[in-house]
Amino acid sequence: MLRKPASVAIYPGSFDPITNGHLDLIERGSRLFGRLVVSVLRNEGKKPLFPIEERIEMVREAVRSYPNVEVDSFGGLLVEHAAAHSASVIIRGIRAISDYEYELQMALMNRRLKPDIETIFLMSNEAYSFISSRMVKEVFSLGGSISGLAPPAVEERLRRRLSKTNRRGA
Ligand code: PNS
Numbered sequence: 001m002l003r004k005p006a007s008v009a010i011y012p013g014s015f016d017p018i019t020n021g022h023l024d025l026i027e028r029g030s031r032l033f034g035r036l037v038v039s040v041l042r043n044e045g046k047k048p049l050f051p052i053e054e055r056i057e058m059v060r061e062a063v064r065s066y067p068n069v070e071v072d073s074f075g076g077l078l079v080e081h082a083a084a085h086s087a088s089v090i091i092r093g094i095r096a097i098s099d100y101e102y103e104l105q106m107a108l109m110n111r112r113l114k115p116d117i118e119t120i121f122l123m124s125n126e127a128y129s130f131i132s133s134r135m136v137k138e139v140f141s142l143g144g145s146i147s148g149l150a151p152p153a154v155e156e157r158l159r160r161r162l163s164k165t166n167r168r169g170a
Contacts, residue, residue, distance in 0.1 A: 007034035009089040009120070010082045012074070014041050015055050016048040017154045018062050019136055021128035025093045028122050030066045037085050038063060042075040049137055049161060062151045079114040090119045095129045 011029055015022060015038075029036045040055050048055065056073055063069045074081035082090055090110060092103055107119035123129075131149050140146045140158045147155070 008037065008085060008087040009033040009035070009091050010037050010039055010078070010085060010087040011091040012039045012041065012078050012081075014043075014046060014048060014133065015059050016046075016050055016133050017055060017136070017150060017157065018059050019128075019131045019133055019150045019154075020148065021093065021095065021124050021131040023062055023151070024124050024128050025091065025122050026063055026066065026069060029091045030069050033089065034068060036066075036069045036091075037087060038069060038071050039078075039081060040071070040073040042073050049165075050157070054157065054161075058151075058154055058157060061153050077113065079110050079117055082117050083114060088117055090117060092119060092121055093124050094121045095124055095132075 009029055009032070011026060013022065026036065026038060038059055040052065040059060042052050044052075050058070052073055056071055059071050063071060072081075072085070078090065082088075090107075092107070094100060094103060103119075103121065107121075110117060110119060136146050136150050136154075137158065139149075140155070141162055146158070150158075
């Protein structure tokens with residue numbers, strides 16, 4: 001059966017914080033779809049470094065130059081959130097083969113929950129394939145440079161956030 005091409009896609013994640021690897025995928029996704037919704041997970045159970053409001057703000061600042069990209073947040077099932085946006089595609093990034101198993105499980109579970117929503121995997125530029133939010137936070141907290149790994153505004157927020165947590169721990 002001939003179907004019209006998907007024009008709304010969701011790019012979900014924790015974005016704790018957004019990195020240049022995420023941004024690379026957002027740029028690719030924005031070229032492929034009419035509308036791209038970057039959705040930040042609200043689950044505090046994952047104990048994020050940044051509260052949800054700040055993660056959303058960082059994503060908003062980083063995607064400002066893309067007219068067809070919007071930012072939202074979600075709790076609960078991703079597929080329900082995607083359906084609420086009339087999105088028929090979920091975008092996920094695959095950096096290395098180690099990502100594959102978890103991503104496959106998630107994609108198959110999401111397909112079982114809502115067979116009409118397709119997960120599409122995009123490969124990040126190889127220059128970003130080693131970047132993760134976890135490593136950005138670790139390198140920064142140990143005094144290493146994260147220049148080129150995350151937007152400059154994220155670096156500034158990490159500085160503020162870590163000095164806050166260090167003060168609290170002192
Ligand atoms: O950036 P992350 O932490 O790898 O993103 C994971 C995310 C947000 C895509 C995933 O945890 C998610 O979709 N959570 C929502 C809960 C859900 O829908 N679970 C069922 C599918 S496994």
